[in-house]
Amino acid sequence: MSEILTAPLVVEFPFTRSLGPVQSAFLTGLRERVVLGVRTTDGRVLVPPVEYDPRTADEIRELVEVGATGTVTTWAWNPAPRPRQPLATPFAWVLVTLDGADTALLHALDAPGPDAVRTGMRVRVRWAAERTGAITDIACFEPHESGGAGPATPHTGVFADPVTGITTPARLDYTYAPGRAQSRHLAALARHTTIGERCPACRRVYVPPRGACPTCGVATGEQVEVGPRGTVTTYCVVNIKARNAAIDVPYVYAHIALDGADLALHGRIAGIPCDQVRMGLRVEPVWTEGARHPDHYRPTGEPDAAYDTYKELL
Amino acid sequence: MNPANNEPVAVVGIGQTEHAAARRDVSIAGLVREAALRALADAELTWSDIDAVVIGKAPDFFEGVMMPELYLADALGAVGKPLMRVHTAGSVGGSTALVAANLVASRVQRTVLTVAFEKQSESNAMWGLSLPVPFQQPLLAGAGGFFAPHVRAYIRRTGAPEHVGSLVAYKDRRNALKNPSAHLHEHGITLEKVQSSPMLWDPIRYSETCPSSDGACAMVLTGRRGAARAPRPPAWVHGGAMRSEPTLFAGKDFVSPRAGRDCAADVYRQAGITDPRREIDVAELYVPFSWYEPMWLENLGFAAEGEGWKLTVSGATELDGDLPVNPSGGVLSTNPIGASGMLRFAEAALQVCGRAGAHQVDGARRALGHAYGGGAQFFSMWLVGAEPPAG
Ligand SMILES: [Zn+2]
Numbered sequence: 001m002s003e004i005l006t007a008p009l010v011v012e013f014p015f016t017r018s019l020g021p022v023q024s025a026f027l028t029g030l031r032e033r034v035v036l037g038v039r040t041t042d043g044r045v046l047v048p049p050v051e052y053d054p055r056t057a058d059e060i061r062e063l064v065e066v067g068a069t070g071t072v073t074t075w076a077w078n079p080a081p082r083p084r085q086p087l088a089t090p091f092a093w094v095l096v097t098l099d100g101a102d103t104a105l106l107h108a109l110d111a112p113g114p115d116a117v118r119t120g121m122r123v124r125v126r127w128a129a130e131r132t133g134a135i136t137d138i139a140c141f142e143p144h145e146s147g148g149a150g151p152a153t154p155h156t157g158v159f160a161d162p163v164t165g166i167t168t169p170a171r172l173d174y175t176y177a178p179g180r181a182q183s184r185h186l187a188a189l190a191r192h193t194t195i196g197e198r199c200p201a202c203r204r205v206y207v208p209p210r211g212a213c214p215t216c217g218v219a220t221g222e223q224v225e226v227g228p229r230g231t232v233t234t235y236c237v238v239n240i241k242a243r244n245a246a247i248d249v250p251y252v253y254a255h256i257a258l259d260g261a262d263l264a265l266h267g268r269i270a271g272i273p274c275d276q277v278r279m280g281l282r283v284e285p286v287w288t289e290g291a292r293h294p295d296h297y298r299p300t301g302e303p304d305a306a307y308d309t310y311k312e313l314l
Numbered sequence: 315m316n317p318a319n320n321e322p323v324a325v326v327g328i329g330q331t332e333h334a335a336a337r338r339d340v341s342i343a344g345l346v347r348e349a350a351l352r353a354l355a356d357a358e359l360t361w362s363d364i365d366a367v368v369i370g371k372a373p374d375f376f377e378g379v380m381m382p383e384l385y386l387a388d389a390l391g392a393v394g395k396p397l398m399r400v401h402t403a404g405s406v407g408g409s410t411a412l413v414a415a416n417l418v419a420s421r422v423q424r425t426v427l428t429v430a431f432e433k434q435s436e437s438n439a440m441w442g443l444s445l446p447v448p449f450q451q452p453l454l455a456g457a458g459g460f461f462a463p464h465v466r467a468y469i470r471r472t473g474a475p476e477h478v479g480s481l482v483a484y485k486d487r488r489n490a491l492k493n494p495s496a497h498l499h500e501h502g503i504t505l506e507k508v509q510s511s512p513m514l515w516d517p518i519r520y521s522e523t524c525p526s527s528d529g530a531c532a533m534v535l536t537g538r539r540g541a542a543r544a545p546r547p548p549a550w551v552h553g554g555a556m557r558s559e560p561t562l563f564a565g566k567d568f569v570s571p572r573a574g575r576d577c578a579a580d581v582y583r584q585a586g587i588t589d590p591r592r593e594i595d596v597a598e599l600y601v602p603f604s605w606y607e608p609m610w611l612e613n614l615g616f617a618a619e620g621e622g623w624k625l626t627v628s629g630a631t632e633l634d635g636d637l638p639v640n641p642s643g644g645v646l647s648t649n650p651i652g653a654s655g656m657l658r659f660a661e662a663a664l665q666v667c668g669r670a671g672a673h674q675v676d677g678a679r680r681a682l683g684h685a686y687g688g689g690a691q692f693f694s695m696w697l698v699g700a701e702p703p704a705g
Contacts, residue, residue: 005448005449007448007449008448009445009446009447009448011375011445013375013378013438013441013442015377015378015379015436015437016435016436017341017342017436018336018337018338018339018340018341018342018433018435018436019341020339020340020341020343020344023341050343050388051341051343051344051347051388051389052343052347052388052389052391053388054387054388054393055393056361057361057388057389057390057391057393059347164338165338168378170378176447176448176449178448178449178450182449186449199564202564204564204565205564206564213563213564214560214562214563215560215563215564215565233467234463234464234466234467234470235463235466236455236458236459236462236463236465236466236515236516236517236518237513237515237516238455238456238459238514238515238516239512239513239514239515239516240456240458240512240514240515242440242455242456242459253455253459253462253463253515254463255463262564262565263562263563263564263565263566266451267451279466279467279470292449293451307470311471312565314464314467314470314471314567314568314569
């Protein structure tokens with residue numbers, strides 16, 4: 001049994017958000033050190049505000065300003081903050097009902113330890129020094145003894161230079177394990193050979209192997225060496241550069257059925273002008289030092305395969 | 315669905331947003347709300363008339379909002395009601411409508427709001443579909459590179475002339491000019507312009523590809539009693555089905571996937587259709603790249619194998635032809651991915667109600683709505699008619 005491979009897989013993207021009128025006012029308010037809520041049809045004040053009343057589904061647009069002080073309604077201690085959490089040192093996640101609000105806001109509370117946190121404690125906003133119109137404009141909450149401030153007061157929600165959109169970078173860290181079948185396939189590729197696996201039921205050979213036949217639903221175990229030569233079953237000429245692609249256009253992106261395989265894999269064709277590539281072209285892999293996969297495939301010089309020999313592999 | 319024992323399902327409300335490359339004026343909640351309110355207004359109903367909400371969109375990675383249905387419950391009046399999410403890649407708009415229809419047909423719910431959306435401007439679908447999986451060869455070809463080799467295989471198999479793809483694009487873009495809701499309105503479009511647009515993924519040209527849109531679509535579905543109270547005669551669901559197959563397997567026919575053929579056969583059986591070409595008046599097909607029109611015409615039984623392109627060339631699929639395809643302008647003119655399937659279903663309903671405006675097909679009584687997605691992995695279709703189903 002060959003070694004099972006693993007590798008980190010990072011999924012990361014700077015998503016954008018159009019805020020709409022209510023979130024725009026809320027986040028712009030934070031930039032101006034003003035916390036806004038929204039009043040529902042039945043008079044409750046929701047902080048953070050939402051666009052639509054959860055009870056009645058009404059569109060709600062009556063903005064109000066609430067206090068920067070409030071009361072912790074519940075909490076959980078976070079002993080080991082992870083990267084990009086609000087504080088680098090241990091802190092409490094808290095739900096805070098700001099003075100004048102009827103709902104609680106989730107944020108971080110800077111406290112020396114769990115013994116210093118309790119439900120019902122009074123807290124206040126610690127504003128970030130640099131504010132851009134984001135929930136992180138509230139750096140965190142901090143303990144602060146004070147009486148309750150007054151009720152929410154009407155606010156137009158109008159500010160100069162409002163924030164209408166934000167970027168919310170997201171990152172997920174996975175450990176990816178390709179599994180036994182693909183690990184065996186990858187180990188063979190390192191020797192510049194390609195192995196597939198044959199289904200014990202339908203006898204078809206899968207390349208790359210996935211450990212099971214998707215048609216029969218049974219495990220595939222029998223390893224079969226395929227290729228190295230193969231046939232171009234179909235292809236396209238790529239004339240537009242894909243984002244982050246290192247290859248110069250134009251190039252040919254082809255489906256290649258390696259000899260002995262029952263479905264095509266994908267690869268680039270080179271060593272022949274794009275306009276001379278054709279269905280049925282016979283090709284072989286070209287390896288470059290240190291690469292896991294063939295760099296591309298090139299013509300072998302053999303006569304083209306007859307259409308009938310590969311039409312079922314299209 | 316088994317029409318014999320089920321509650322007949324009527325489409326009593328249809329709404330869609332303004333579609334654009336970027337709807338920066340609304341949040342995701344505001345976007346779905348716009349479509350839902352229009353569907354409710356169309357049905358002359360309010361939130362309290364809705365018993366359940368079924369929502370669909372393409373993969374969460376597209377906008378990076380995990381399980382967006384949770385946060386959208388407020389906007390869709392779903393608090394305190396059943397709310398469920400459907401998730402079948404590009405076909406999801408169709409599947410979502412079918413799940414909603416099944417709730418009514420099975421008499422689990424009386425009146426259901428169904429909504430599908432995508433806010434492509436807040437996302438990157440290509441990124442979401444091509445994550446750099448370790449050890450695997452990176453995807454080499456970009457969005458159209460997945461589809462173009464299958465188009466070439468279709469051309470090889472059928473001997474279709476090169477200009478068929480351009481004919482479809484020229485038709486759909488002209489149809490979109492008659493549809494105020496469409497995203498692309500290419501005034502002054504000509505066949506020559508389509509044919510001289512850059513060849514991005516030979517054999518697919520730029521003008522033969524779908525745009526990237528922000529948008530949402532919503533429908534209100536109900537049973538016989540709800541239909542009797544509706545302000546206008548509704549569209550009736552005569553058949554609906556979904557099918558799936560693996561994205562990749564030995565023997566998969568990418569040109570005419572078996573799941574698509576089987577799905578259509580199921581829908582036709584339910585609707586009592588034996589000759590789709592003659593018995594169906596108009597089809598809204600999920601055609602993200604123009605060549606998929608002739609491919610689907612064969613897959614769905616409107617033409618014999620190898621003959622789909624002849625229908626296109628003959629003009630039969632034009633708005634004034636005998637089998638108009640995509641009178642709305644189709645996915646080629648409007649593509650908020652998650653909503654694209656529901657837009658096909660909704661346009662089919664508008665057509666049989668005679669409410670499609672300038673892109674109305676004269677005398678349309680029966681229409682097919684079709685969606686597919688996930689690398690030809692998922693299919694969903696419904697057939698709607700102007701009359702209630704028999705029985
Ligand atoms: Zn098998």
